[in-house]
Amino acid sequence: MPELPEVETTRRGIEPHLRGYTVTAVKVRERRLRWPIPDDLEQQLTGQIIGSITRRGKYLLLHAGPGIVLLHLGMSGSLRVLPLDTPWQKHDHVTLDLSNGLSLRLHDPRRFGVLLWLDAAPADHPLLAKLGPEPLGNHFSGTHLYEQSRGRRVAVKSFIMKGQVVVGVGNIYASEALFHAGIDPRQPAGQIELPRYECLAAAIRTILGAAIAQGGTTLRDFVNGVGEPGYFRQQLAVYERGGEPCPLCDTAIIRLKIGQRASYYCPQCQH
């Protein structure tokens, strides 16, 4: 479900309610996520003070005393700050009770999410070590995309969705960014030249930034840390608009599968 804007929206929503407070209890109802929640989570985390909450790609890192809670929301996960002792809902899996009378709850129907306890440097963790640059940071550029793509035949849409290339670009924003850059999502990544990658990098930054400013995109069930949806959906130009007119030229938007994922583009505007 969530891509970078939704994860960042969640981070911003929950941090003020967590930072500086102590974890008074850890309650786990379901350990079977993508990988099992570690057996010692309760012991490690209880009594720790939450420090900052940071984000790396689509991962959230809750800094808690000597360790870090590593979270990923998968396709259907969400985090909510709730009053203490709010009844469990279906697919609520974990609750962290806090010293301020609130609790943080993880909800994830499909259970593709991740919750791990890290006690070493997070940059060394296998899930984080090979990630590419942050799209809104200083190390991401058209040059980076150009250099990474030389010799590669994979479709450019699949290419920009790879976390080793650039983090945080998921299925919605990949289609949107390619539309704004005027690039056909099926183009082999290695055949695109530098000026077009400069344009694409700029489009990725613009789209992700605008989506964050709108609190992310809610298609079905995304809510931020305090239960509100995101409002970027109405600004999506092509995603889930197969058959509708292109906002630039009125040509019907095409839907097709690229790398098993639904993709949308305008055959007139994107080449």
Next chain:
DNA sequence: ACTGGCTCCTGAGGGC
């Protein structure tokens, strides 16, 4: 080293 395909899981929606 790259590539495409499969996989985990639940729920919603459409066709018959």
Next chain:
DNA sequence: TGCCCTCAGGAGCCAG
């Protein structure tokens, strides 16, 4: 109403 199919904001893992 029920059954079967497809599809869904991710991404690790595996052969070839």
